[in-house]
Structures are given as structure tokens and as C-alpha cells.
Amino acid sequence: MTIVLGTPTAAGVREAMGALREWQDDGAPMQLHAGDIGWNYRFGTAETAAAVRTWSRGGRILAVGMLDSPTVVRMTVAPDAFQDEELARRLVEDFSLPERGVLPGGAVSIEAPVGLLLHDLLTEEGWGVDEPWTPLFRDLADAVEDPGVPIRVIGPEQAQDFADVLRSAFKTTRPTRAYRHAMSAGPFSSDARCLGAYDDQGRPAAVVTVWSAGPGKPGLVEPMGVHEDHRGRGYGRAITLAGAAALRELGSSSVRVCTLSSNVGGIATYQAAGFEARPEIGDRIRTA
Structure with missing residues (x-):
């Protein structure tokens, strides 16, 4: 056929x-x-x-x-x-x-x-x-550690927090409040969880969105970011742990993410949250 x-x-x-x-x-x-x-x-x-x-x-x-x-x-x-x-x-x-x-x-x-x-x-x-690129995986058979910082669900009312952190984390002006609203209107949005880590002043320090593929399937981190004013204080590890815990509650068997191998800080953050690095992979390219 x-x-x-x-x-x-x-x-x-x-x-x-x-x-x-x-x-x-x-x-x-x-x-x-x-x-x-x-x-x-x-x-x-x-x-x-x-x-x-x-x-x-x-x-x-x-x-x-x-x-x-x-x-x-x-x-x-x-x-x-x-x-x-x-x-x-x-x-x-x-x-x-x-x-x-x-x-x-x-x-x-x-x-x-x-x-x-x-x-x-x-x-x-x-x-x-x-x-x-370096793929990273974490098994979710066992309970996930407490992140140790205040974690809140990022709903429509917190869409600005979501946008502000991503703008800072990725040094771009593209994320807007509309991102969070549009994502929630998409297929399988009920299988996603959007979370924020907040400092002791109630300011958003880091955000993550995780996606379930259903019970017994690996979930995905996409994306995770830490506001530049809160880097180096453990918020990346904390929000990643919170995302992993949310996926476990949804029935995910594991969680995975992939980042450029040159992003040494990002890899270290995921490893601090219990992820294991797998052998590097590379995109296929045609230069002309």
C-alpha cells in the first residue's frame, strides 16, 4: 500500500x-x-x-x-x-x-x-x-522528594507569572499570558500540569510544564525555566521535583527531558533532581 x-x-x-x-x-x-x-x-x-x-x-x-x-x-x-x-x-x-x-x-x-x-x-x-544533546530520565516507581519550597499550580490567573519567568529564563520576549491560555485549549491539556516555585516573598522563581502520555507511560518536561533573579538557589531542582511528583500522581512511569550537552548547568539541575543522563544523541543535518 x-x-x-x-x-x-x-x-x-x-x-x-x-x-x-x-x-x-x-x-x-x-x-x-x-x-x-x-x-x-x-x-x-x-x-x-x-x-x-x-x-x-x-x-x-x-x-x-x-x-x-x-x-x-x-x-x-x-x-x-x-x-x-x-x-x-x-x-x-x-x-x-x-x-x-x-x-x-x-x-x-x-x-x-x-x-x-x-x-x-x-x-x-x-x-x-x-x-x-543529552537525554535525561528519571524512574517514578518510588515517591519523589519534597521540593522544599512553596509550589503552586499555574492556572489562567497566574499566566503572567508563567510568562515572566520564561521570558527571563530563556532571554526572549515571546512568552505571553496568552501562551498559558492557548495551551489549556489544546488536545490532552488535561494531561499537562503547569507549576510554579515561589520565593518567601511570593515572587515566581521557576516554572515547569510536564506532560503525561497516560498511565504507565513516560512523561515529558517541556519547558522548565528559572528566573534570572533566582538562579543558583536550588529553584531549578525544586520545580523539577515538583513536576516529577505531578507526573507520578498522573500515573506516569518515568519522566524524561533532553537538553543540549553544552548546557552544563541545565544537565546538573536535572541530575540534582534524580535524573540519569543517557548516551548523547545528535540531530541529522544537511548543510546545503
Whole structure:
């Protein structure tokens, strides 16, 4: 049967997120998570649908991708399709040909889980490997330590706290109050928890959003940030612990996150919160 590349409608995005939830497994490598698309809903429903791509055969979704930017696609495939040659060759074609509507010509990159036949074919086509990222995991079988600081749920009323911390943490003007409202309107938003750590003056010091893929599945941290005025005081560890505890309450079996290996401080924060670093991975890049 022919493999069909599609840009789904809003309803189709829900189907794609459902597939991603099903594919999550503690033994699987770091891969695109339903929470990655959930976080993208901060830009709105139409924008999120336009960023999603699906590859289907016989009506079954085999692969899901999300454009993180016009030149970066993050993707994964169904567990039983990691070595599917027909799918891998179709993916290479669709990533390589701008007219397919996935990536443009020129310099682009692909984030894909290790173990895919896709990587072998990209190497044959001359694709390189970009700077390394470090995946980090924490098992949630046991109770999570108390974070030791006041933790509050970040709801619509605290949307400004959420935006202020992220603006400071990532040195950007993009996060707004609307981010929190738009995320809450997206599919599976009930599986997300947005939390804030506050100092003894009641000021927001750090925030985290975590995403469940359902009971017995690994959850995701996306994003976590500490306000620049509160760095070096343990708030990153505290809010990460709070997020892990929230996922455990939702039934998640583990929690995972991935950060650039050059982000030594970020890695240290996650490790202080009980995460274990796994072998480095790298995006695939085409430089021209």
C-alpha cells in the first residue's frame, strides 16, 4: 500500500497525538512526545496543525513529525516500523525534496530517535550529525522528594507569572499570558500540569510544564525555566521535583527531558533532581 504524507486538520492532530501517546515506552529512546505538540499549542490551533506532518499506510499512522521551525523537523515512528524500509525511504525523499512541503532547500535538520533505519539512509545521502544533546530520565516507581519550597499550580490567573519567568529564563520576549491560555485549549491539556516555585516573598522563581502520555507511560518536561533573579538557589531542582511528583500522581512511569550537552548547568539541575543522563544523541543535518 502507498504511504501517504499529510498535514492534518485540527481533528487529525488529535489522532497524531494519540499515536504518539501510544508509542511512548520506558524502553524506547528519546523521541517526539505528545507533550511536544501540546506545548506547540501556545501558538494556536491552526498554527499547530500547520506544523504537524503524518505518514500513513492503509489508514494507519506510521510516523509523526512536527516542524519546530521552518528548517527543523522533530519526528518519530511507530515502534514496529523502526526498520520499515519502505517508510524509511519515503521519509528520506520527503525530507530531501522541498516540493513535498516538509523541509525547504538548504540547511535543515531532523531530530529522530536512535535505532531508525532512516539514520542509515540519511548517512548514505550525505547527511551529517549536529551538536550533541543529552537525554535525561528519571524512574517514578518510588515517591519523589519534597521540593522544599512553596509550589503552586499555574492556572489562567497566574499566566503572567508563567510568562515572566520564561521570558527571563530563556532571554526572549515571546512568552505571553496568552501562551498559558492557548495551551489549556489544546488536545490532552488535561494531561499537562503547569507549576510554579515561589520565593518567601511570593515572587515566581521557576516554572515547569510536564506532560503525561497516560498511565504507565513516560512523561515529558517541556519547558522548565528559572528566573534570572533566582538562579543558583536550588529553584531549578525544586520545580523539577515538583513536576516529577505531578507526573507520578498522573500515573506516569518515568519522566524524561533532553537538553543540549553544552548546557552544563541545565544537565546538573536535572541530575540534582534524580535524573540519569543517557548516551548523547545528535540531530541529522544537511548543510546545503
